Amino acid sequence: MSPYTLRWGIIATGKISGQFARDLLVDPSSREVSDVSHQITAVGSRSVQSAQRFIDGLKNSGEGDSWEWGSKNGKLDQVKAHGSYDGVYNDPNVDAIYVGTPHNLHYKNTKDALLAGKHVLCEKPFTIDIDELEDLVAIAREKKLFLMEAVWTRFHPIAYAVEEVLKSGKLGKPKRFAADFSMEYDLDSKPDSNRFVDPALGGGSLLDMGPYPSVWAMLLVHRNPHNRDQSPQVVNSYQSIYPRSGVDLSSRWIVEWEGLCHGQLVTDLTSPGLRENTAALQCEEGDLVIEYPPQKPETFHIIPRPDRYLASVKEKTTHHHPVHQGNHGMSYEADEVARCIRDGKTESDRMPLDESKVVQRWFDSVRRNGISSTKDMKGTAGQ
Numbered sequence: 001m002s003p004y005t006l007r008w009g010i011i012a013t014g015k016i017s018g019q020f021a022r023d024l025l026v027d028p029s030s031r032e033v034s035d036v037s038h039q040i041t042a043v044g045s046r047s048v049q050s051a052q053r054f055i056d057g058l059k060n061s062g063e064g065d066s067w068e069w070g071s072k073n074g075k076l077d078q079v080k081a082h083g084s085y086d087g088v089y090n091d092p093n094v095d096a097i098y099v100g101t102p103h104n105l106h107y108k109n110t111k112d113a114l115l116a117g118k119h120v121l122c123e124k125p126f127t128i129d130i131d132e133l134e135d136l137v138a139i140a141r142e143k144k145l146f147l148m149e150a151v152w153t154r155f156h157p158i159a160y161a162v163e164e165v166l167k168s169g170k171l172g173k174p175k176r177f178a179a180d181f182s183m184e185y186d187l188d189s190k191p192d193s194n195r196f197v198d199p200a201l202g203g204g205s206l207l208d209m210g211p212y213p214s215v216w217a218m219l220l221v222h223r224n225p226h227n228r229d230q231s232p233q234v235v236n237s238y239q240s241i242y243p244r245s246g247v248d249l250s251s252r253w254i255v256e257w258e259g260l261c262h263g264q265l266v267t268d269l270t271s272p273g274l275r276e277n278t279a280a281l282q283c284e285e286g287d288l289v290i291e292y293p294p295q296k297p298e299t300f301h302i303i304p305r306p307d308r309y310l311a312s313v314k315e316k317t318t319h320h321h322p323v324h325q326g327n328h329g330m331s332y333e334a335d336e337v338a339r340c341i342r343d344g345k346t347e348s349d350r351m352p353l354d355e356s357k358v359v360q361r362w363f364d365s366v367r368r369n370g371i372s373s374t375k376d377m378k379g380t381a382g383q
Contacts, residue, residue, distance in 0.1 A: 003028070003035050006338040007078075009042035009094035009118070011085045011109060013054040016123060017100035020150075021058055023331040025070025031324040031331060036338035038070075038331075041078050044088035051081035066326030085109060089116035096146070096337060099123055102195060103202030107132040110147070114139045119146035121337050124211040128202060130360045137353050146341050148333075148348050149356045153215045153295055155332035158321035162300060165288060166224055171302070172284030173226045177263035179213030179279040181294045185269045187242055187249070196269065197245050204247030205267035206239070206363060212294035213265040214359045216279035217255065220288065221263055222355065229258045230354070234362050239370030240270075253366045265362075296329055298322040 008024060010017050024038040040058070045051040059076055061068040070076060082088050088097060089112055096119040099109045107127045113120045114136065126149045127133040140147035153159060165171065187197055195201045196208065221227060237253035250268040257263070278292040286304040290297050303316040323329045333351075340348050347353050 003037045004338060004342040005037045005039050006341060007039050007041045007093055007095045009088040009091055009097045011044040011088050011097060011099060012101045013045045013050055019328055020098055020100060020330045022067040023328050024334055025067035025075050026327050026331055027069040030326045033335055036335050038334055039075050041093040042080050042082060042088045042091040044082040044085045048081050048083040055079055055081055089113050089118060095119060096121060103207055104128060104200060110136050114143060114145055119341055121148050121150050123150045125207045126356050126360060130364050133357060133360050144346055146346050148337060148351050150333055151211060151215055151351055152330050152333045154351050155336055156323055156329055158297055159219055161319060161321045171286050171288060174221055174224055174261045175282045176261050177217060177221050177281050179216045180266040180273055181209045181212045182268035182271050182273040184272050199245055199247050205269045206248050206251040206366060209267040210363055217263050217265060218355055220281040221257055227257055227260050232257045234365040237366040237369045248370060251366050
């Protein structure tokens with residue numbers, strides 16, 4: 001049986017859209033996939049020339065580039081350059097739209113695509129606040145269209161491996177959790193228009209980096225077999241503010257899963273992250289520790305608890321689960337979108353909309369309790 005082929009339209013031609021497009025062109029068999037494939041049929045930018053440059057860059061891959069397979073096997077044969085996003089939304093040869101625009105434009109771009117009748121994969125953070133997200137979900141459900149937040153880490157091999165450990169029950173009930181995405185990023189050396197500096201672009205650490213510690217909170221605690229609380233709340237938070245523009249330099253928040261445990265989540269632009277520990281779940285029978293970086297880790301450790309009576313230290317085990325060679329890591333989420341649309345689903349069981357809402361509410365709470373506000377982040381940036 002031939003694989004189901006999903007026809008993609010890509011809006012915006014920046015770095016992240018380029019990486020997603022290249023991953024669509026990688027041979028699916030390189031990641032042991034045979035049931036779905038991808039074709040890029042439209043690219044939208046501010047001008048036809050800009051969109052065409054993006055397409056030419058994909059076609060002119062170097063010898064040995066992993067995405068060269070796609071250009072040689074017809075995956076770009078039907079691609080059309082559009083000088084607007086509307087052209088992509090209304091292109092009859094497009095099934096699904098990838099939204100890779102700045103944070104503050106996610107809501108408008110996703111809404112426009114849904115209203116045009118297209119399925120959507122939208123980059124994280126999904127929106128600026130929960131009201132925007134609730135509106136998008138309502139539109140998608142009314143029109144029976146697929147919608148998903150592009151939390152690529154959830155679909156990496158390591159995420160599945162970690163879940164198998166939790167399902168086995170060997171670690172017992174969670175006791176506490178911590179996750180941290182920190183990196184040194186010198187805002188003083190960046191222009192006012194930089195995406196981390198500019199509040200109009202959703203700048204600061206929380207919205208840009210917050211989805212990654214949240215990934216591991218959701219996978220290790222929220223989806224843990226022991227959890228019964230589907231609406232965990234932020235019980236305390238703090239933001240340090242960058243005086244020049246008012247965005248957050250760092251954010252810290254504590255989440256409570258009632259009846260189970262608390263988790264501490266951190267984003268920080270002033271300090272490098274701990275290389276051997278980006279997320280840790282401590283349980284009754286041992287710890288599960290994931291190495292940095294949180295967006296694309298390859299290694300985790302299981303550290304059994306010492307025997308309470310003999311005080312002996314049991315040896316930890318180390319587990320490596322990198323993404324498949326030649327794949328940057330975004331192809332896995334694209335495969336999920338294709339399978340869901342093929343099967344008539346309007347959301348992913350692995351990345352459901354209700355879980356995006358949980359995380360968005362955390363961000364809203366942290367920002368409400370901090371100094372940064374949403375009022376300057378909605379739709380003020382140019383396309």
